[in-house]
Amino acid sequence: MATQRMIVTLTVNLQGSVIENSVGPETEDTLFGKKSYGKYLAHPGTDRILAMLDRLGVKATFFVPGREALDDPDLVRRIAAKGHEIAAHGYAHEAYDGKPEEAALLRQTHEILKSFAGTAPLGWRAPVGLLAPETLTALQQLGYLYDSSNQDDDLPYSLAADGAPNMVELPQNEMLFDETHYSRRATHTRLLAWWREEFHAMHAERCFATITVSPRSDYGSGRASRIAVLERFLAEVGGYEDVALMTCAEAARLHYSTIQHE
Template sequence: MGDIRWPDGKKCAVMFTFDVDGDTTWENGNRGLKNGEKYIKSLSVGQYGPKRCVDRILQKLDQYGVKATFFVPGLTAERYPEVIKRIAEQGHEIGHHGYAHERFAGKTTEEQIEIIEKTQKIFKDLIGHEVTGFRTPSGDWAKNTPKLLYERGFRYSSSMRGDDRPYRTVIDGEETDFIEIPTKWEVDDYVAMAYHMYPAEPAGQDRISSYRLVEDNFMREFKGHYREGLCISYMNHPQVIGCPGKIQILDHLLKYITSKEDVWVATGTEIADWYRKQSEK
């Protein structure tokens, strides 16, 4: 059903991604609250990710020989430069995730360009090169965002939800070499397990999910994608999946998936480049 030829006859593709938002998400949320800047505990939730959880994740990835893609806001890179350099030095891919985790939807063309280029300069100064992968922060982008990215040398995005296979993005009515690698809410650790009070996450404050059930969901999605020969992109956040209890979910996924010799585990660039080549007309 996948109709995609994966490298070396592999049956399906798996992409492990981590959005290193740091405290940007909580800063943005707090702005809508009275005296929000005083909610120091809120900021500490995001700070926990780069300060403690990234290294725990890197250890697990190294244990199973997996290279992942880390989408990073420019502001996080400025605040935690040594963490981002460590990710890159260990052979993982860095991707663009806005500057301050701001929504591109509603931004003017000029504002989007400023965000894109400002963060690219940060990456070039920090890791020696601009990045070519993008994930839109906070769930959506403006209609012209793909065109702005493509014109500036980006090769792929992992932002949309409308497929379980990579595809060529249509820009100005034409299919392009800008590849989309969709992800899904069902494999997003944040919507399943993130919890906080200020700002409320989730809004109803009605759950702290069972880790066992979340792992079961994630595993079932992999098995479904594997059965149909598709591409699954796990979307994780260090402050969520990287804590001492939840890291076992990642451990079990990595152990099970890497035990299958007919599964291709790859970075966003590797998947995008492969799909672009094999889908040429």
């Protein structure tokens, strides 16, 4: 992205009970606490993230599985009503490896999110980081503008070589995931130090940065003490005069407008 500004996006993976359900089949005799981490996502996890974003005046991109949207449509509506972007994150935490039924599943999730958010999603993220050329072809046919699944570059790039000339890749960075650190039981102080170190290095080279968090209570940022860490970090990032915080759709559009004027 040929710009002097550093572009930063905050993305929220809204994976709640789909994580627990992907481990095994849902049955009537399921233990009561099985989904407790995922159930925390909606209330109070996402509520805390939304309140924090209001305080900072930041708009984020929420990647939502279709199953989660069906289970809690009001949550999707509340997020969209606050001006945040709703993007697709698979249906129920499945892998996308070019299976014949994939296109129908992508369309199903697309229509679910469109009906609850009021606008069609423009972005997609693979639930488990896997996607095939057929996946991108199906997404492009549905009108998607970008994918944000890969970690293979420091800047956005065209997906033309992968069969989707009208789409752009917005790469992630695992070091800027909350899950990477909290799943290893990192302390708040250590996570903040890691994030600062990574961000400062990326800022020096004007890399594109995607910060990825979850409202879950196990490895996510939904708990009160963890929200405080995230808010502190985002406030520091937003304090740079040459840093622009934006949604993924805005970043993808900026990428296209920049290359068109080169």
